Amino acid sequence: MGMGVAKCRQTRSIPWSCFMTAPRIRSRIAGEWLEHGHVHEIRNPADTAETVATAVFAEPSEADRAVWNARSAFDLWRRMPLMQRSHILFSASRRIGERSQSIARSISREQGKVLPEAMGEVQRASDIFAYFAGEVLRMHGEHYPSTRVNTEIEVVREPVGVVLAITPWNFPVAIPATKMAAALAYGNSVILKPSEVTPISTSLLVEAIVDAGVPESVLTLLIGGGQLGGELARHPGVDAISFTGSMETGRSIRRAAAETDAELQLELGGKNAWIVLDDADPALAARIAAESAFLGTGQRCTASSMVLVTPGIRGAFLDHLREEVARFTTGDPLDPEVRIGPLVSAAQRDKVETYLQQARAVGYRMTTGPAPRSSRAGYFVVPHLFESVEQEDPLATDEIFGPVLATIDVPNLDAALMIANRSPYGLSGGICTQSLDAVQKFKREIEAGIVTVNLPTAGSEPHVPFGGIKQSSHGPRELSGHAASFFTRTRTIYISSVPA
The missing domain is CATH 3.40.605.10 (Aldehyde Dehydrogenase; Chain A, domain 1)
Structure with missing residues (x-):
């Protein structure tokens, strides 16, 4: 090395x-x-x-x-x-x-x-x-x-x-x-x-x-x-x-x-939506939403920076979500009390800060995590939650790559799917619900290569393929036996036992 x-x-x-x-x-x-x-x-x-x-x-x-x-x-x-x-x-x-x-x-x-x-x-x-x-x-x-x-x-x-x-x-x-x-x-x-x-x-x-x-x-x-x-x-x-x-x-x-x-x-990359329906457990949904958005300081292509929430659960879900945001301490990544570290660079911090300034100017209700547990100069950005964000806002359309989460109010699953599928990306998507019918509909209609149910949208395992659709991915999948489709090529050989 x-x-x-x-x-x-x-x-x-x-x-x-x-x-x-x-x-x-x-x-x-x-x-x-x-x-x-x-x-x-x-x-x-x-x-x-x-x-x-x-x-x-x-x-x-x-x-x-x-x-x-x-x-x-x-x-x-x-x-x-x-x-x-x-x-x-x-x-x-x-x-x-x-x-x-x-x-x-x-x-x-x-x-x-x-x-x-x-x-x-x-x-x-x-x-x-x-x-x-x-x-x-x-x-x-x-x-x-x-x-x-x-x-x-x-x-x-x-x-x-x-x-x-x-x-x-x-x-x-x-x-x-x-x-x-x-x-x-x-x-x-x-x-x-x-x-x-x-x-x-x-x-x-x-x-x-x-x-x-x-x-x-x-x-x-x-x-x-x-x-x-x-x-x-x-x-x-x-x-x-x-x-x-x-x-x-x-x-x-x-x-x-x-x-x-x-x-x-x-x-x-991706702009990954996470949907929370009325029958979900609000505490579980809030924990998963926060982990999907903030772990890795949001610098994951499978992170969910957008939560689509239906009206029956909105109040209880947001109460729990605000509590979750307060638990995400920022600081030195070697400090065992810290849950998220800094952004990787000044350029990345400045990019995220631009989105935050625009969102503050709109006046969305905002919840932030605790101040960084560090006195040193670093590229720290604490977690930010913005509520009831408009569908066309950059928070709802752009891949931010930082600890930023926007909630969008939707009347039902159909509306949530419509918003989620508008994105040119199609890497991952998730849903939190106890309804088998809703799960089946989501599995059929979400335009994403990786689909999760009652789980965070991030993560992969070696024995199954990884990749998205639309503009998120091009070519054969990574990981699993599917990787052979990219890293090998086929030859077809005809063998006759009798000379022509």
């Missing part, structure tokens, strides 16, 4: 005490650390006076070398015996788990996620690698009879080649793990370009995977900004691109891939 601390490099698992000297994070191609490039400071979003690390950005010109190196390593990895590849991925899962404290603390310090959530993210990454270690051995083909005499047909799956994974800052370990584990399991070589905002935890993840036995040339780490990502996305040697991030960047990648015919898998 290129920490630049000789003493720390003597151990495989790097203790957090080694990070007190502001480590130097570098890219790696074929085991070589890249020393030259623009040096970028990584600041602690909970204490902006603290430099957590420095990152050396790879020059965009390194993209070409990285791609052809990955291309040369592809044959080695794809032909490795399946059991050996499976054992390596199981080892990666174990090593991620063994290093969970260091990796999780790095997430908290560079991204601002509270430590329990960061630990959960690292565990999720470990679980994903364990799942795909098994998936290596579940690879299968198909056999068909032919309409021709003395002829058989085989359909086989093969790796696509060089996979470019471009990942965001909000889940700097779990999302890279999602893409890398699947790509590696199916025999591809991988170039990972993580967010330049959160390179420390991603670098620790990559180090665990390489230490597990993935050949250094098979997994390349390139740290840098948008120009580097653009060079990689446009490179003709890249066979497939898996991207999670903003709609704007996703469109740029789609245009780049159109020039090279690279396969595309895009996860681009």
